[in-house]
Structures are given as structure tokens and as C-alpha cells.
Amino acid sequence: MKQSKTRNFCIIAHIDHGESTLADRLIELTGTMKSEKIGEQIMDSMDLERERGITIKAKAIRLLYKAKDDITYELNLIDTPGHVDFSYEVSRTLAACEGAILVIDATQGIQAQTISNVYFAMDHNLEVIPVINKIDLPNSEPERVLEEIESVLGYKSEEVLHISAKTGQGVSELLETIVNKIPPPKGDINLPLRALIFDSHYDSYMGVVAYISVTDGSIRKGDKLRLMGQGTELEVVSIGYFNPKFCPTDVLVAGDIGYIATGLKSVGECRVGDTVTSLIDGATEPLIGYKTAKPVVFTGIYTTQPEDHGQLREAIEKLSLNDASFSFEPENSPVLGNGFRCGFLGLLHMDIISERLEREFDLSLIVTVPGVKLIVTRTDGKQLMVVNPSDLPEPTEVQLIEEPWVKISVITPSSFIGPIMDLVTQSEGIYKHTEYIGQSHSPDTLGQRVRLEYEIPLRLMLTTFYDQLKSRSRGYASLDHEVVGYRETRLIKLDIMVNGVIVDAFSRVVPPDKAHEIGKSMVEKLKDVIPTQLFKVPLQASVGSRIVARADIAARRKDVLAKCYGGDITRKRKLLEKQKEGKKKMRNIGKVEVPKEAFMNVLKLEQ
Amino acid sequence: MLPVNRSMSDIIALYIHIPFCLRKCKYCSFISYRSRESDFPSYIKALKKELSLRACVCNIGSVYFGGGTPSLLSPEQLSEILSSVKKHYLVANNAEITIEANPGTVNAAYLAAIKKVGINRLSLGIQSFNDTELTMLGRIHNAAEARDAVADARSAGFDNLNVDLIYGLPGQTIEEWRDSLEEAIQLSPEHISQYALTLEPEEPLFKEIKAGKLPDISLDVTASQYQMAENILQNHGYIHYEISNWSKPGKECRHNLVYWQGAEYLGLGVAAHSYIERRRTGNTDDIDRYTASLSQNVLPLLIVDEKINFDLEIAESIILSLRLCRGINIKDFEKQFGIDIMKNYTKRIEELREYELIEFDEGYMRLTSKGRLLGNEVFWRFLPDRV
Ligand SMILES: Nc1nc2c(ncn2[C@@H]2O[C@H](COP(=O)(O)OP(=O)(O)OP(=O)(O)O)[C@@H](O)[C@H]2O)c(=O)[nH]1
Ligand code: SF4
Ligand SMILES: [Mg+2]
Numbered sequence: 001m002k003q004s005k006t007r008n009f010c011i012i013a014h015i016d017h018g019e020s021t022l023a024d025r026l027i028e029l030t031g032t033m034k035s036e037k038i039g040e041q042i043m044d045s046m047d048l049e050r051e052r053g054i055t056i057k058a059k060a061i062r063l064l065y066k067a068k069d070d071i072t073y074e075l076n077l078i079d080t081p082g083h084v085d086f087s088y089e090v091s092r093t094l095a096a097c098e099g100a101i102l103v104i105d106a107t108q109g110i111q112a113q114t115i116s117n118v119y120f121a122m123d124h125n126l127e128v129i130p131v132i133n134k135i136d137l138p139n140s141e142p143e144r145v146l147e148e149i150e151s152v153l154g155y156k157s158e159e160v161l162h163i164s165a166k167t168g169q170g171v172s173e174l175l176e177t178i179v180n181k182i183p184p185p186k187g188d189i190n191l192p193l194r195a196l197i198f199d200s201h202y203d204s205y206m207g208v209v210a211y212i213s214v215t216d217g218s219i220r221k222g223d224k225l226r227l228m229g230q231g232t233e234l235e236v237v238s239i240g241y242f243n244p245k246f247c248p249t250d251v252l253v254a255g256d257i258g259y260i261a262t263g264l265k266s267v268g269e270c271r272v273g274d275t276v277t278s279l280i281d282g283a284t285e286p287l288i289g290y291k292t293a294k295p296v297v298f299t300g301i302y303t304t305q306p307e308d309h310g311q312l313r314e315a316i317e318k319l320s321l322n323d324a325s326f327s328f329e330p331e332n333s334p335v336l337g338n339g340f341r342c343g344f345l346g347l348l349h350m351d352i353i354s355e356r357l358e359r360e361f362d363l364s365l366i367v368t369v370p371g372v373k374l375i376v377t378r379t380d381g382k383q384l385m386v387v388n389p390s391d392l393p394e395p396t397e398v399q400l401i402e403e404p405w406v407k408i409s410v411i412t413p414s415s416f417i418g419p420i421m422d423l424v425t426q427s428e429g430i431y432k433h434t435e436y437i438g439q440s441h442s443p444d445t446l447g448q449r450v451r452l453e454y455e456i457p458l459r460l461m462l463t464t465f466y467d468q469l470k471s472r473s474r475g476y477a478s479l480d481h482e483v484v485g486y487r488e489t490r491l492i493k494l495d496i497m498v499n500g501v502i503v504d505a506f507s508r509v510v511p512p513d514k515a516h517e518i519g520k521s522m523v524e525k526l527k528d529v530i531p532t533q534l535f536k537v538p539l540q541a542s543v544g545s546r547i548v549a550r551a552d553i554a555a556r557r558k559d560v561l562a563k564c565y566g567g568d569i570t571r572k573r574k575l576l577e578k579q580k581e582g583k584k585k586m587r588n589i590g591k592v593e594v595p596k597e598a599f600m601n602v603l604k605l606e607q
Numbered sequence: 608m609l610p611v612n613r614s615m616s617d618i619i620a621l622y623i624h625i626p627f628c629l630r631k632c633k634y635c636s637f638i639s640y641r642s643r644e645s646d647f648p649s650y651i652k653a654l655k656k657e658l659s660l661r662a663c664v665c666n667i668g669s670v671y672f673g674g675g676t677p678s679l680l681s682p683e684q685l686s687e688i689l690s691s692v693k694k695h696y697l698v699a700n701n702a703e704i705t706i707e708a709n710p711g712t713v714n715a716a717y718l719a720a721i722k723k724v725g726i727n728r729l730s731l732g733i734q735s736f737n738d739t740e741l742t743m744l745g746r747i748h749n750a751a752e753a754r755d756a757v758a759d760a761r762s763a764g765f766d767n768l769n770v771d772l773i774y775g776l777p778g779q780t781i782e783e784w785r786d787s788l789e790e791a792i793q794l795s796p797e798h799i800s801q802y803a804l805t806l807e808p809e810e811p812l813f814k815e816i817k818a819g820k821l822p823d824i825s826l827d828v829t830a831s832q833y834q835m836a837e838n839i840l841q842n843h844g845y846i847h848y849e850i851s852n853w854s855k856p857g858k859e860c861r862h863n864l865v866y867w868q869g870a871e872y873l874g875l876g877v878a879a880h881s882y883i884e885r886r887r888t889g890n891t892d893d894i895d896r897y898t899a900s901l902s903q904n905v906l907p908l909l910i911v912d913e914k915i916n917f918d919l920e921i922a923e924s925i926i927l928s929l930r931l932c933r934g935i936n937i938k939d940f941e942k943q944f945g946i947d948i949m950k951n952y953t954k955r956i957e958e959l960r961e962y963e964l965i966e967f968d969e970g971y972m973r974l975t976s977k978g979r980l981l982g983n984e985v986f987w988r989f990l991p992d993r994v
Contacts, residue, residue, distance in 0.1 A: 534964075557980055558827075559980065567874055567880035569880070569927070
């Protein structure tokens with residue numbers, strides 16, 4: 001029976017603890033690929049993933065491993081993104097497996113997302129193999145980390161493996177442990193088909209390709225299928241497994257992990273977390289409850305040159321075929337013209353999508369200040385959702401505003417509790433809970449490591465919270481967060497005027513008592529990021545008709561001329577051409593040339 | 608390669624680059640090597656070879672020895688080069704022959720000697736009459752040597768003298784700048800060039816500012832210094848004829864006018880640029896490659912080689928002639944290119960007038976005094992949309 005020789009597992013970790021590097025070693029040690037061909041983090045195949053050194057999309061690979069018992073096992077490995085923005089997708093991936101390797105960095109110990117990942121794994125009843133990674137590093141502290149794992153996560157020391165994903169030390173033992181400890185898939189090939197979609201992407205030749213884990217039954221090319229959650233019907237165009245490229249095969253059966261090409265046009269029709277069954281005589285119960293990841297962070301996206309709007313529309317439509325978790329709706333700004341209000345899973349997700357739009361579609365974009373979705377109840381009792389600050393009704397028409405809150409968990413050496421507590425208080429947050437988890441790197445100075453729980457409005461997480469947390473903890477603190485629901489709040493709209501024109505793209509919702517302070521730091525920041533113009537430019541922050549802060553950009557009186565001598569006129573002209581080109585990356589607002597970065601950087605307040 | 612047959616009426620300017628200095632100034636971005644006198648003969652040999660390979664039947668109206676520090680060459684070496692020029696080209700009798708000379712490298716005897724070999728215009732790289740500033744810039748000379756150089760030039764009989772000055776130095780006040788300028792005026796040179804200090808990241812002075820050892824350059828002060836200089840020079844009878852250049856009436860630098868008028872020039876030596884028959888070329892900036900090629904009778908590698916098409920020619924012509932204070936003669940321009948500036952650039956011109964960067968007067972379009980400080984803002988607007 002094939003299933004008994006199959007092991008399906010994923011690798012989970014806090015960001016950068018070494019998931020993808022461990023995947024490389026497993027691929028190499030099983031002989032699936034030669035190390036020269038693997039390079040570094042082979043699973044991170046997107047340009048953006050390679051450049052940033054992070055995993056953005058989950059990926060799978062089938063490994064054949066001949067174990068000590070002389071049996072060849074089929075190991076299906078799924079590499080998942082470590083960043084919290086993608087934790088919803090990670091939780092779906094876990095449902096496709098029976099086991100998980102939990103990677104913990106020996107120099108850092110347990111971090112915030114280590115814990116949330118363990119909870120996910122527990123939710124799905126996975127067999128967890130805890131490993132301490134990077135033991136090759138001179139500053140690694142495996143003993144201390146082991147203590148933490150025992151006391152906080154409750155694993156026994158003999159269960160925990162010590163490895164280096166980089167050198168390969170301990171990885172053979174890990175392979176044996178995978179085979180011995182992780183149970184084979186439990187499904188039944190004779191039951192009606194049930195397969196879980198744990199990722200999908202759009203391919204211009206094959207249409208939407210769904211990555212699936214087959215629990216019961218089997219799939220062949222040409223089968224007619226139905227998605228139980230969304231109701232989408234489809235026909236299997238082609239079928240296969242990953243090595244890690246697509247590798248066509250005839251059939252996927254219970255216990256297999258692979259892909260089906262569906263011919264569908266958009267990943268929105270074939271979302272992660274849905275269960276695939278046969279169109280006729282299908283299963284009745286989905287594998288897991290199907291729900292979609294909801295965007296929580298919203299921003300306006302415009303082209304720097306208004307005439308490029310059509311290209312932006314096309315680009316967004318195309319990209320959304322490949323990413324079902326970002327939303328978009330056309331909107332119109334009096335200053336920026338036509339654009340889109342887009343919703344994302346978090347700031348990293350926002351950053352990645354806007355970068356992909358610029359890069360893959362050669363666009364120059366303005367991305368406005370990100371915000372949350374507010375629920376506003378008007379005095380006439382009508383409720384509306386507000387994702388664009390400009391749509392906030394006049395204060396006199398507002399009965400109630402509610403905004404999303406998150407529960408955050410911070411792991412830090414105890415000596416930083418004070419500064420972190422201050423930050424949370426300043427960020428309108430509330431304290432919930434403290435838990436001691438172990439000794440710090442240098443026990444004398446930094447004290448014990450603690451896990452702190454707070455609740456704060458999500459709105460505050462969108463500005464400088466993370467940067468400040470890092471700087472107040474000298475880089476030690478790690479953060480995880482999770483939306484907990486909507487709560488009543490008091491907010492008003494703060495506008496910024498550039499040269500007398502209200503620039504809606506800079507508008508934000510803020511608590512009334514913070515309007516002056518935030519307005520002041522915004523105009524000061526803009527003063528730095530908007531270059532001098534040929535005339536004096538007043539920058540004003542206002543609430544309604546009341547000016548709450550002002551700063552002026554003095555007129556530019558002199559160019560910086562490039563040095564050129566003799567007849568080197570070509571160089572001079574090239575510099576002028578560059579200057580002219582640069583204007584395309586600016587947006588003209590009330591005659592003021594505003595660089596596109598200003599729209600984002602206005603948030604990066606200095607404190 | 609140059610065409611050999613050119614009409615006799617074509618007058619071209621000849622530039623010769625001498626890439627040697629005693630030591631590098633802290634703001635230098637010119638192609639110049641720390642002097643190894645032993646390199647001079649091989650370089651001169653290469654120059655002469657380039658001259659012969661690029662020989663043509665054309666009239667040379669001006670010769671300009673630029674650098675570097677051309678005054679490091681001996682009168683004999685200069686004479687050798689000039690003879691070679693005369694051998695391969697027709698040099699007009701009244702040709703303007705300029706040499707850039709640095710105080711600290713010249714004395715009365717030397718200057719008299721180079722005057723004798725035919726050099727009739729001297730451009731002195733004085734930069735400042737303030738010793739603190741000269742040290743900050745890393746110049747090899749002090750103020751006293753600068754004064755001596757002017758006196759020596761006069762006694763050697765030079766009656767066409769330029770003084771180069773630099774303003775907009777880190778921390779330099781308007782008054783300090785005025786003092787240097789007034790001292791220069793006292794010596795009544797026929798010509799004064801003044802340049803705002805511009806720094807590039809790899810230069811030592813730039814690094815000193817970044818490291819906080821020197822104050823940042825204030826563009827505001829620099830602008831005021833320029834405007835003050837404009838007034839003072841005008842009061843002393845100097846005519847402002849180009850953004851950075853002033854002269855006594857009739858003493859404009861003929862060689863540099865060639866660049867601004869879009870006329871042809873031939874540049875010889877390392878990193879020298881030429882513009883002949885709508886083609887702009889620039890020699891390699893590597894002295895060893897330069898001499899190596901020429902020792903094999905091969906013209907040096909070009910690091911710039913560009914055909915100037917009609918659109919570019921128009922743009923460059925506008926940009927360069929706007930550098931001249933009298934501006935562009937709109938009728939002449941239309942005669943030359945068949946283009947009505949007013950119609951062709953209506954929107955741009957409107958914008959620039961609104962910002963008070965250009966003005967129109969008696970058939971000319973020119974930069975305003977504000978526009979002279981913000982030239983780039985004007986120039987880029989006349990570039991063609993796609994090149
Ligand atoms: N010295 C050493 N470095 C390691 C080891 N494992 C991973 N690294 C390094 O740690 C960094 C992060 O590794 P990745 O494998 O990309 O981490 P990840 O967990 O996949 O990151 P995300 O996918 O972004 O969550 C890389 O620079 C690796 O080279 C190890 O065992 N020893
Ligand atoms: S004298 Fe001129 S070329 Fe020589 S180092 Fe100084 S600035 Fe550069
Ligand atoms: Mg990874």
C-alpha cells in the first residue's frame with residue numbers, strides 16, 4: 001500500500017529561522033537534486049523572494065528517501081512563508097499535512113511567531129518535530145534554547161534535534177525522524193475524492209494551477225471536479241507533482257501532494273483552503289471549514305503619470321488572477337485622479353504587491369498612506385464601511401465609529417519591558433499579560449526573556465510601531481499579531497494642504513487629541529521629503545477648517561550644476577535628460593512636484 | 608575619422624588636454640594625473656601623433672591648452688606641440704591661443720618664454736585670495752603666489768588675462784567671497800570666470816563635509832554670492848556674457864564661444880571631446896591606453912561617440928545659446944533650423960515665463976537673472992521627448 005510509505009509535512013518557523021535553507025538540505029540529502037543545482041533557498045523561486053531572502057508563496061516538492069529500514073519513502077515537503085501577513089495561508093497548508101518540522105534559531109530562541117505556529121500545528125493535530133537550527137554559528141546557544149523549548153512549548157529534550165541547515169549537520173537524523181515519527185496519511189482511496197487546496201497560482205498557459213493535498217479518492221486528467229466552498233466547477237487539464245518544477249503524472253491518489261491545472265482564469269475562483277471533490281457523486285463534508293483571508297490594510301494606488309491609469313488597471317487585474325487575497329476597487333481622488341483602493345493582508349503584503357506591480361508591469365506608482373477599515377454608524381442609523389479617510393462623514397453626522405483591534409504578542413528580554421510598555425501606551429494600547437519564558441543571551445544585563453500580550457488598535461500598527469519596537473528593544477523583540485475584532489473609537493479626519501490644495505492622499509484618521517502632534521510631524525516630514533521648488537511652498541495640516549500645524553519649504557534659488565568641462569556637452573545633456581526623466585516619478589500637485597516616495601514616507605515619523 | 612576636405616571657410620577651435628598636476632585638489636573631477644614628469648615626453652609624442660592622424664584642411668581660430676596644469680610643460684614642449692599644430696592645420700594669424708596656468712607653477716621668465724612661442728592668452732587658476740580657503744580646497748598655491756602670478760603675467764606682456772575664481776565654498780560667507788572678488792578686480796584682468804563649487808561623492812572635500820569636518824554648502828548663500836558678484840562686476844565695467852563668464856568689452860573668450868555657439872571643435876589628448884560634422888566623440892580618459900594606441904598609429908578608444916540628430920542639435924543649440932547672456936536670436940534660429948521657437952515650445956515658454964526664468968527682449972529669448980541661477984530648470988524643458 002503506497003500510503004504507508006508517504007509522509008506529508010511542512011516546515012514552520014519564525015521569519016528567517018531557516019525553513020527554506022533546511023528545505024535545500026533535505027532536497028540535497030535525499031539526492032533529489034545536486035547541491036550545485038540547488039544554490040541557496042531553491043524553494044524561493046520568485047525574484048522578489050530571492051532579493052529579499054524571504055518566502056512569500058508556499059511551495060511543495062516530492063522527495064524520495066531511502067531510509068535505514070531500506071524502504072524508499074515518498075516525502076512531500078511544503079515550504080511556507082514565515083511572515084505573519086501570510087499566516088492564514090500557513091494555517092491552510094498545515095491542514096494538508098500530518099506533520100511539521102518546527103525550526104527554532106539557536107541564536108535567537110523562541111520568537112513570537114514560533115509560538116503562533118505551534119498553536120496552528122496543534123489546531124490541526126500535527127506531529128511536531130522541534131529542531132534547533134544554526135548550531136554551527138559561534139553565538140548559538142542550543143542549551144538555553146532547549147530549556148525554553150521544554151518550559152514554554154512543553155517538548156522533551158530528547159525529542160528535540162540539533163541541526164545546521166547550512167552545513168547539513170544533523171539533517172540525516174532528521175530524515176529518519178520524519179519517517180519514524182510522522183504518521184502516514186490516513187485517507188481512503190476508495191472514498192469519494194477530497195483534496196485540499198493549499199496554494200494556487202495563475203499560469204498563462206495552464207490557467208490557474210491549484211496545489212493540492214489529496215486526502216481521499218483519486219484524481220486523473222480530464223476529471224470533472226467541484227470546489228465545495230466556492231461552488232466552482234472545473235475540468236482537470238493536467239496533473240502532476242513537484243520536483244520542484246511541475247512534473248506531469250497520470251494520477252494523484254489519497255496521500256499524494258501535487259498540482260492540478262484547472263484552466264480557470266483567476267485564482268479567485270480557486271482559493272486556498274477550499275476542498276476539491278468530484279462533480280458527480282462527490283463528498284458531502286469539506287476537509288476544513290472554508291473561509292477567505294480578509295484584507296485588513298487599505299491603501300490608494302495611483303500612477304505618477306495620470307495617463308498611465310489604463311495600464312495600472314490591466315496590471316492589477318492580471319496580478320489579482322494570481323493573488324486572491326488582495327482586493328481592489330476603482331476610486332477617484334480630486335488630486336491624483338483615477339486609481340484604486342486596494343486591500344491587503346498586512347504591510348508586507350502591500351509592499352510586495354505594489355513592488356510587483358511596478359516591476360512586472362513597468363509602472364511608476366504612488367501608494368498612499370495605509371489605513372484600516374472603519375465601521376461608521378451615522379446619526380440616521382445607517383452603517384457604512386470606510387476604507388478611505390476622505391469618505392469619513394462630517395463629525396456631526398457620525399453617531400459611532402468602530403475600528404479593528406489586534407492582540408499582539410511580544411517576546412523580549414525583560415529589561416526592555418518598560419520602554420515597550422510606554423510604546424504600547426502611546427499607541428493607545430492596553431496591557432493583558434506577561435509570561436516568563438527563559439534566560440536571555442547575556443543574563444546579567446538583559447534579564448529573563450518574557451512574552452508580553454497587549455491589545456492595540458490595528459491603525460497604530462500601520463505606522464512606525466514595528467520599527468519603534470525594534471529600536472526600543474535594541475533589535476531583540478519579536479512581534480506577532482492577530483485581529484481580535486472591532487471596538488468603538490473616536491476619530492477625526494486630518495488633512496494636509498500642499499500649497500493651499502488639500503491632498504486627499506495624505507489624509508488620515510486620528511484621535512482628536514493627537515491631531516496637532518501628528519499634523520506637525522507630518523508637515524515636518526513632508527518638508528524633508530518634498531524637494532525645494534521654484535517658489536515657496538506652504539504645508540499645512542488641518543482638521544476641518546482649523547489649521548493645526550504648518551511648515552514652509554523655502555524657494556530654491558540655485559541649481560546644483562554638474563561639473564563639465566570643455567566640449568563634454570554630451571554628459572551635460574545626459575544629466576539634464578536624467579533630470580527630465582526624474583519628473584516622471586513626481587506628481588504635480590498645485591504646481592508642486594511631489595516625489596512618489598513622499599506618499600509613503602510621510603508615515604515614517606521621526607520621534 | 609575626419610574628412611580631409613573641408614571648405615576653407617570652416618573655422619574650428621582646437622582643444623588640447625594636458626592631464627598632469629603636481630597634486631590633486633580636493634574638489635577635482637577633471638582628468639588629471641599626479642605629475643610624473645617622465646610621462647611628459649611620451650604624452651607629447653602621442654599628442655603629436657593624434658594631431659597628425661586627425662590632420663585636416665581647416666582653419667583653426669583658437670587653440671586652448673586645458674588641464675590639468677598645462678603650465679607644467681616647458682616652453683619648449685609647448686612650442687613643440689604648437690609647431691605640430693601649425694604643420695597639420697591652418698592656424699589663423701590672429702588665432703587666440705590660451706593656456707591654463709596655475710599659480711605656484713609659473714614665474715616671470717617662464718611666462719615671458721611661453722608668450723614668445725605664441726601663446727597670447729593666459730588663464731590663471733587663482734580660485735581665491737584667501738589662504739584658508741585655498742588650503743581647504745587643497746590648492747598648491749597661496750594668495751601671495753596668486754598675486755605674483757598676475758604681476759608676472761603682466762610683466763611678461765600678457766594683455767589678455769583671465770582669472771578663475773570659485774565661490775559657494777563650505778562655510779564661506781558672502782563677505783569673504785566679496786573680498787576675493789574685489790581683489791581680483793583690483794588686478795583688472797581682461798576676463799573673469801567664476802564657478803560655484805560642485806562636489807561629487809568620490810571627492811575628498813565631499814567626504815569631509817559628509818563626515819562633519821566642514822559645514823554643508825548653503826545653496827542660498829551661493830545664490831546670494833552670485834548675485835552680488837553680478838552687481839560688483841557690472842559696476843567695474845565687466846560685461847556679463849555667459850552664465851559664469853565676464854569680460855572687458857571685446858575680450859570674450861573666443862574659444863569658449865565656439866562651444867556655446869554650437870560650432871565645431873576638435874579635442875586632442877586624454878578625455879578630450881570633439882564635435883565635427885554633427886558627431887560628438889570623446890577620447891579615452893585612461894592615459895596609458897591613450898599613449899599605447901597612438902604609439903601603434905591607432906586613434907585612441909572613444910568613450911563617447913554620438914551622432915547628433917536634428918532634434919538633439921536643436922535642443923543643444925537652445926541650451927548652449929541660452930548660456931550666453933544675450934540669449935537666442937529668435938529670427939536667426941528660425942533661419943538656421945526652420946523652427947519658430949515661440950510656436951514650438953509654447954507651453955514650456957509660458958511655464959518658464961511664469962516662473963520668471965526667461966524673458967524676451969528685442970527679438971532675443973534669454974535667461975533672467977533668476978534663471979541664470981536655475982539654468983537646469985530651463986534647459987531640460989527644451990530636450991526632445993524621446994531620443
Ligand atoms: N549559519 C547558518 N545560517 C543559516 C542556517 N540556516 C539558515 N541560515 C541563514 O539564515 C537566513 C534565513 O534563512 P531562510 O532559510 O531564508 O529562512 P526562512 O525561515 O525560510 O525565512 P522566511 O521564509 O522569510 O521565513 C539565511 O541567510 C540563511 O543562509 C544554519 O543552519 N546556519
Ligand atoms: S589644478 Fe585643476 S585639474 Fe589640477 S588637480 Fe586642481 S582642480 Fe584638478
Ligand atoms: Mg523561507
